[in-house]
Amino acid sequence: MTSAVDSLLEVARSPLGLLGITLGGYQAGRWLQRRTGEHALAQPVLVAIAIAGVAIELLDVDYLDYRSATEMIAFWLGPATVALAIPLHKQYDRLKGFVVPLVVAVLLGAVASITSAVxxxxxxxxxxxxxxxxxxxxxxxPVAIGLTQSLGGIPPLAAVFAITIGIFGAIAGPTTLHLLRIRDRRARGLALGAVSHGVGASRMLREHETEGAFAGLSMGLSALAISLLLPLLALWLW
Known part of the structure; x- marks a missing residue:
């Protein structure tokens, strides 16, 4: 019996086992989301993080080993992010007359995000x-990690902050926008994509295709704006 348990633990600690735990955690989150009627708190990413965190703690797996085992997931985040351009292409006509407000909003939002945090x-x-x-x-x-490293900050902690903000925005963002009576789907997507990046864009895609499309666009433009503005604002902030 002990030998069988040891074998199961060894499989669970293997790269394939850790990858399976992560994907299984996300699928458990999807299941919980469906069972709760798409409740805001039932975010698959949050559920996956909780399950993976408990698993690697119980299995006594070093984080670097876990990160190496799940590298495949990190690799596919790039193509998944690029794929967000597909719904935007379908919403191309909605960009007419909205480009200038969009660019101004992204730039001002980036400045406000950086300065308010500091x-x-x-x-x-x-x-x-x-x-x-x-x-x-x-x-x-990835952008937050790179920028933080160039500034002299703490890259692993930057990743934690970025992911936490993304999850919190995906949970509270749509309700907050509703309470603020922001009805324009382009503005809603733009706002949440700017602060909650991929997780927020995924949430907005479930709300409405237009909101998801503009959230994906905002995510990319905000990352670009922050990358350009942060080194300049750093000269003034510190």
Whole structure:
């Protein structure tokens, strides 16, 4: 009996086992989402993180080993992000007369995101490294990691902040927009994509195709805007 248990644990600790746990966690999140009628709190990414976190803790797996085992998932995030351009192409006509407001909103949103994070962290007593780490929170995770590293912040923590913001935005964003009486589907998608990147875009795609399309566009433009503006604002902020 002990031998069988040891064998199962060894399989679970293997790269294939860890990959299966991660994918199984996400599918469990999808199942929970369907069973709860698409409840905002039933985010598949959040469920997958919880299940994977508990699993690697119980299995005593080092995070670097887990990260290496699930590299395939990280690789496919790139093509999945690019695929968000497909619904945008179908909404091309909705861009007419909206390009200038869109660009202005993205630029102002990027500046507001960077400066508000830095000043709030500074007001709460955070050191410079944590301020630099928080400054790129609204960018996609790979961009946030790269920018934080170039500034001298803490890249792993930047990834945590970016993912946390994405999940929180996907949970609370649509309700917040509704309470603010923002009805334009382009504006709704633009707002959530700017702060919640991939997770938010995925949520908005389930809300409406137009919202998902503009969330995907906003995600890419916001990452670009933050990449360009953060090095310039850093000269003033620090």
């Amino acid at each position: 000043f709030l962290a500074r007001w709460l007593g955070a050191d410079r490294a944590l301020q630099e780490t928080l400054s790129a929170k609204a960018a996609t995770t």
